[in-house]
Amino acid sequence: MVVEGARRMQPADSSVVLTRCEDYQPENVGEAVSAALGLLGGAGKFARKGQSVFIKVNAVTASDPATAIVTHPEVTRAVITEFQRLTDRVTVGDSPGGPFTPALLKRVYEKTGLARVAAETGADLGLDTATVDLRLPQGKMLKRLTLCRSMVEADVLVSVCKFKTHRFLNITGPIKNLYGSVPGLTKFVYHSRFEDDRQFADLIVDVHLAAKPSLNIVDAVEIIDGDGSRHGSIRKMKAVGSSADAFALESQLLEMAGLEPSDDKPLAAAIARGVCPSGTGWFETLGEDPAGLAVGEFRLPGKNLFSERMPARIAGRFSRALAVTPRPLPEKCSGCGMCAGICPREAITMRQGLAVVDSSKCIRCFCCDELCEQQAIGLKVPLLMRLKRS
Ligand code: SF4
Numbered sequence: 001m002v003v004e005g006a007r008r009m010q011p012a013d014s015s016v017v018l019t020r021c022e023d024y025q026p027e028n029v030g031e032a033v034s035a036a037l038g039l040l041g042g043a044g045k046f047a048r049k050g051q052s053v054f055i056k057v058n059a060v061t062a063s064d065p066a067t068a069i070v071t072h073p074e075v076t077r078a079v080i081t082e083f084q085r086l087t088d089r090v091t092v093g094d095s096p097g098g099p100f101t102p103a104l105l106k107r108v109y110e111k112t113g114l115a116r117v118a119a120e121t122g123a124d125l126g127l128d129t130a131t132v133d134l135r136l137p138q139g140k141m142l143k144r145l146t147l148c149r150s151m152v153e154a155d156v157l158v159s160v161c162k163f164k165t166h167r168f169l170n171i172t173g174p175i176k177n178l179y180g181s182v183p184g185l186t187k188f189v190y191h192s193r194f195e196d197d198r199q200f201a202d203l204i205v206d207v208h209l210a211a212k213p214s215l216n217i218v219d220a221v222e223i224i225d226g227d228g229s230r231h232g233s234i235r236k237m238k239a240v241g242s243s244a245d246a247f248a249l250e251s252q253l254l255e256m257a258g259l260e261p262s263d264d265k266p267l268a269a270a271i272a273r274g275v276c277p278s279g280t281g282w283f284e285t286l287g288e289d290p291a292g293l294a295v296g297e298f299r300l301p302g303k304n305l306f307s308e309r310m311p312a313r314i315a316g317r318f319s320r321a322l323a324v325t326p327r328p329l330p331e332k333c334s335g336c337g338m339c340a341g342i343c344p345r346e347a348i349t350m351r352q353g354l355a356v357v358d359s360s361k362c363i364r365c366f367c368c369d370e371l372c373e374q375q376a377i378g379l380k381v382p383l384l385m386r387l388k389r390s
């Protein structure tokens with residue numbers, strides 16, 4: 001069956017709420033999430049009694065929450081609790097990178113703490129691997145899209161994301177979190193069609209608009225800057241944010257990180273096609289003063305010698321030797337083959353049980369790095385770039 005986008009209505013309010021949250025102590029997180037929702041009108045503004053609610057977290061890979069790569073389970077617990085006041089039909093889950101199978105979902109949910117939180121709260125775990133094809137007349141990159149059925153068909157979709165750097169798009173946050181509604185390996189099939197970072201950013205916007213989250217919440221208690229999920233640094237923003245409008249929420253977070261809209265490729269794509277204005281003047285920010293939650297010297301991923309902000313595809317054309325590339329580490333590689341299976345350019349082959357990258361094919365999306373559970377993908381940084389950095 002092919003349907004047109006998710007059928008949900010989305011609240012028109014673009015207000016952003018920020019609340020301070022010092023750490024992941026359950027009581028602190030519970031207070032912060034409750035206040036973040038309360039100032040928007042409460043969970044009842046987004047869901048009616050008895051409706052089905054799908055809470056889509058960031059569980060992109062089987063990572064310990066202490067790494068700050070995935071949504072912290074205490075934030076998820078607090079969001080579940082808010083919606084369980086209205087309905088007992090609450091499901092939590094994600095579609096991680098890799099095969100969209102119950103076996104992978106269960107492993108990721110265990111490692112990320114989601115399984116424990118679901119068991120303790122009585123929420124259902126998202127184990128449905130059915131998909132649905134959507135017609136997307138307004139799509140810029142795709143007019144037809146496959147998404148996870150459980151997220152599309154829920155009455156209410158709540159996105160609970162992290163805010164961190166991303167080696168291909170610079171930033172991943174409220175907008176990109178919905179790319180996780182593309183099932184498993186289909187993510188990489190789409191990625192292989194849009195290798196250019198600007199095209200891929202436009203696809204991210206298409207997916208977000210198709211998925212239509214009702215509410216966006218960000219776990220920005222701990223965020224990641226620098227060289228992306230696996231190689232970056234954990235920073236403390238001590239914030240929980242919420243908004244019905246992911247573009248407003250992402251704009252606000254960006255300002256708090258001292259970045260420009262052009263630094264965030266999905267947001268820049270959304271601005272360029274008129275989905276939202278640039279800056280933060282077009283919405284109201286309630287709750288905590290953003291200035292009090294700002295983090296100084298937030299670092300974007302280093303990409304190449306020419307400019308930390310130049311797209312890899314441009315610098316790469318001048319010289320692949322001057323761009324950062326993935327380098328499998330033989331001492332850590334278990335030979336599982338996951339990276340070879342997901343690489344959108346088929347640039348990875350397995351030789352004698354170890355991953356080997358053909359850098360002439362590599363587009364430096366670093367999906368291999370993000371999904372390698374052994375953290376066996378290192379960064380090969382050109383000598384001149386290392387000297388420039390030091
Ligand atoms: S680099 Fe990582 S994902 Fe790739 S084969 Fe080795 S352990 Fe598996």
Ligand code: SF4
Nearest residue numbers: 343362363365366368
């Ligand atoms: S080798 Fe890694 S960084 Fe290069 S294209 Fe494949 S997944 Fe992307």
